[in-house]
Amino acid sequence: MSTSETQATSNTIEPFHVNIPQSALDDLKLRLDLVRWPERETVTDWSQGVPLVKARALIDYWRTKYDWRRFESKINKLPHFRTTIDGLGIHFIHIKSKHENALPLLLTHGWPGSFIEFIRTIPLLTDPTAFGGKTEDAFHVVIPSLPGYAFSDKPTETGWNIERIAKAWIVLMERLDYKHWVAQGGDWGAVITTILGQIHPPGLLAIHLNLLIVFPEKIPETLSHDEQRAVDAANKFSTDGSGYSQEHSTRPQTIGYALCDSPVALAMWIYEKFYEWTDNNGNPEDALELDEMLDNITLYWMMNTGASSVRIYWEHRRT
Template sequence: MKQAIKPFSVAIPQTQLDDLKARLANTRWPNSETVDDWSQGAPLSAVKSLCEYWQHSYDWRRCERELNQYPQFTTEIDGIDIHFLHIRSRHENALPMIMTHGWPGSIMEFMKVIEPLTDPTAHGGSAEDAFHLVIPSLPGYGFSGKPTTTGWGLERIAKAWIILMERLNYSKFVAQGGDWGSGVTSAIGRLLPPECLAIHLNMAIARPSEEDMASLTERDQKALADFQHYLDSDSGYAMIQKSRPQSVAYGLADSPAAQAAWIYEKFHGWTDNKGRPEDALTVDQMLDDISIYWLTNSAASSARLYWESFNSMFGDPLTIPCGISIFPKELFRPARKWAERIYQNLIHWNELDQGGHFAAFEQPEIFVNEVRSCFAKIR
């Protein structure tokens, strides 16, 4: 018997919002950093400003209304309630697509691409560009259930997504993702379900060979230098979340200022900005995402995906048709030659001149064009 699909809408109790404001008002702040940049983490003045806005000006109910304008559902898969948006296009031959976010992202990343993807004729495209969208919250993230046992890694999530698409009566679909969403989407590709026609990634992971290292272009040298900077100076969060997700969560679950700073720092480091995260995303956009982590108490359950799957991102080669879009401020920017050894059936490859790790969030128009171009090749 198929599990029920139940309608869902976001309705955070006012007591939780009051508690958030009280905690923000009672924050015990650390002393200021001893540098004049972000090299020790998010600067005190920037986090204070963000939290002051969160406490006094931010409107969570607006975010709720934005989410609730779209059909949302939950369904139990493999013992976990999966929350998802399901937006069907009015165009008859729309292509079903499941899109997966990562950490510290959420379904909020996709808010500005929903309309162009589902209703392309109103947004510069043609009816042939239309998609039916399924946008789930990862297990342990947002409004999905939190795993209570080990084992919820990339492959298990990928299998759940395949079941979800079957449950929605989609006999053919494509999949898209960045960050952990790239890992899940790649895992779907490795499982090779006959109903998945192709995948698209905006974070591709591939290593250079020894031979590649002997003939690096200037572009490749820069990409490797940036990745080395990530390993040396920007990956501490990942080492903590993959080794001690429970320990770090006590602070993040108790202090909204801590949760905000933990994510805000990534919006600074990983977006295509001119020095401030606000150059790439609005304060409201960032707080919509941060608020979902806080209001669903997801610090521990989201971090645990690192414990489960951090070493699974480098997987076996894929033969499924695959498109890759490389944004200039992405953490990993492999050369096409390196990528072709892993993604062995490339149908789309493009290197963009704007955008970072949160592609759909930062550059919705570019992202939409990339997804349309990729999947036009298999329609």
């Protein structure tokens, strides 16, 4: 599904170029043409999942208007690389700032994300002076793809848990010859970045998280308004929003058959999270453009990572 100048071996870092075969795009189009739809939901909201009218609209756009080659051309303008760490090929994007004293920044995504979610931030981080910032605000940016995601290899054995991934990221930053660096992450990226902070390898100066899951041992009887909202949100997620996580954590292979065989199943599994996890007014499109969502969904489909991407939940449950 992709090519590189040469396969990365040992400690080498090799340039990487994305080139999805036309046959894969044709196969996707055929599968979308042959979709078998269920009946519509029996409610008037998203409480049973993605409404049929929304599902049909997304798939129709994907089938008739979405252009992968547009996106492929866009991401190939970024410097992609692969290297082997702990026996696994790891894909990453590495963008050097033009500012000499820029601080290296490691960005880690989660599920159902990818390196795609950071693309908009790259120019802001690497060239802040172009946006009214200061030279000292500049970063060299390193964006790896988690094992089993995008253009990284898929583990063929158990053991690739968050601790092992964090240690692989330390090796990556050492291999890039960065003596001092910082790390940021959200979702699984936040968990992995937290582990980096706990390991505190030489050179790691600080971490930043945009997902914090911290609970007191006992919930106080009296809560402020904001505290009560947080508790209510946590309870709602536990009772009504965590089914996907339970499936990933217990039977990733079973759900993987659907996610790898049906592009519609994969799209809805991810599209629902764009609805639930973005600030919107009732539609995912309030927060993200259709092309943005389908760029990510199509990346998952083309690299056949429906199963491999969710095994991190299973690994984490067993550590």
